[in-house]
Amino acid sequence: MSADIAAPRSQRLDPKYVRARKSRGSFEMIAWLFMRLSGVALIVLIFGHLFANLMLGEGITGIDFGFVAGKWADPVWMFWDLAMLWLAMLHGTNGVRTIINDYAEKPATRVWLKGILYVATIVIVVLGTLVIFTFDPCIPGSTLSVCQ
Amino acid sequence: MSKASSGTLYRGHEGMWSWVGHRVTGVVIFLFLLVHVLDTSLVRVSPGAYDAVMSTYKNPLMALGETALVAAIVFHAFNGLRLILVDFWKSGTKYHRQMLWGVLALWVITMVAFSIRHLSIAFGGH
Numbered sequence: 001m002s003a004d005i006a007a008p009r010s011q012r013l014d015p016k017y018v019r020a021r022k023s024r025g026s027f028e029m030i031a032w033l034f035m036r037l038s039g040v041a042l043i044v045l046i047f048g049h050l051f052a053n054l055m056l057g058e059g060i061t062g063i064d065f066g067f068v069a070g071k072w073a074d075p076v077w078m079f080w081d082l083a084m085l086w087l088a089m090l091h092g093t094n095g096v097r098t099i100i101n102d103y104a105e106k107p108a109t110r111v112w113l114k115g116i117l118y119v120a121t122i123v124i125v126v127l128g129t130l131v132i133f134t135f136d137p138c139i140p141g142s143t144l145s146v147c148q
Numbered sequence: 149m150s151k152a153s154s155g156t157l158y159r160g161h162e163g164m165w166s167w168v169g170h171r172v173t174g175v176v177i178f179l180f181l182l183v184h185v186l187d188t189s190l191v192r193v194s195p196g197a198y199d200a201v202m203s204t205y206k207n208p209l210m211a212l213g214e215t216a217l218v219a220a221i222v223f224h225a226f227n228g229l230r231l232i233l234v235d236f237w238k239s240g241t242k243y244h245r246q247m248l249w250g251v252l253a254l255w256v257i258t259m260v261a262f263s264i265r266h267l268s269i270a271f272g273g274h
Contacts, residue, residue, distance in 0.1 A: 059269035065195035092178035128185045
């Protein structure tokens with residue numbers, strides 16, 4: 001008399017052992033690819049930002065309200081700073097999300113930390129975007145050339 | 149080092165330390181980024197408020213902090229390019245150690261050049 005033993009992995013697993021069930025689609029792969037693509041773009045954007053602001057002209061001693069007004073009078077620098085803001089915030093947020101996933105083990109801790117992270121990201125990105133687009137260099141009594 | 153942790157390809161070697169360096173510099177840069185967007189947002193409050201906060205960045209002690217921040221950014225940037233080569237170049241995993249020494253060499257060269265310019269400006273020697 002022979003016992004009937006099913007072949008291993010023949011669709012008789014308890015659902016809690018099926019790892020693919022928790023699949024999040026391609027989100028993690030897209031996040032991985034985004035880190036590499038945004039990373040390359042950020043090297044150009046941030047090195048350009050540091051070179052223009054700290055290496056050229058008077059360097060850090062030349063940075064004041066008039067310096068910002070002069071840069072944002074040029075749409076190229078507005079777009080540069082906008083792209084830098086969005087890409088750096090998304091790149092950094094995804095990096096910190098990875099770190100939270102690695103070190104926070106309790107589900108409630110992970111939810112709270114990521115919640116705080118996402119709220120901070122949205123606040124900073126919205127604030128920065130509004131500042132770039134609503135910036136007005138012409139305060140009353142301004143001596144800046146663009147306001148004459 | 150405990151016996152259990154010796155003899156692996158990863159732990160305690162170039163792969164692990166570059167990963168630690170990438171994480172630490174990444175977190176430092178992200179925290180500064182949050183502060184930097186907030187300080188720049190002061191241009192929307194008043195020119196005086198913005199200029200007052202910018203003057204704190206011109207303190208020589210802060211210039212040392214800025215140099216450390218740029219050192220973190222430059223390491224993260226060059227090591228990030230190394231990670232991309234490890235992922236996409238077919239010989240990337242074979243030469244990841246040599247590439248780390250290349251990253252560190254480029255990092256030193258870049259930081260020497262940056263520090264000379266930035267610190268001479270910040271310390272008033274230009």
